[in-house]
Amino acid sequence: MSDTHAHAGHPALIARLKRADGHLRSVIVMLEAGKPCLEVAQQLLAVEKAVANAKRVLIHDHMDHCLDVEGSETDRAELKAIARYL
Template structure:
């Protein structure tokens, strides 16, 4: 495994596993014809978990991969533009 400064990856993985569980629940609820309001609530949980995981990933990338104290001459502006379009 390569040296990785992304200490947030285990946290992101945990969030995505929770989202995966919520999504599996949504599918089961649809198959069981659960009330739409209950399904919507579970979908909301999936959405929030994914949005939070994405935000943490992007902020971590900015902090660790685009910081000006890297070995290069400065932060990679194109990489910054690319990653921030996903916010």
């Protein structure tokens, strides 16, 4: 039995996270090269925002596609659980 849980929006989310990964890797290179802290901080902010946006997209996608509109007890509990990550 497979335990996969994929949505139609996951490929776009993966692409978004790969871009964030590339930005994070560039931050490491910048630090290793001794780039100015202001430039590094700006890049880190971009990474932080990219990851936060990816998390928001994932959670909204989950709410749209995985939770029943009627709202069973299980769905309400799951909504409360995932809302902790907002």
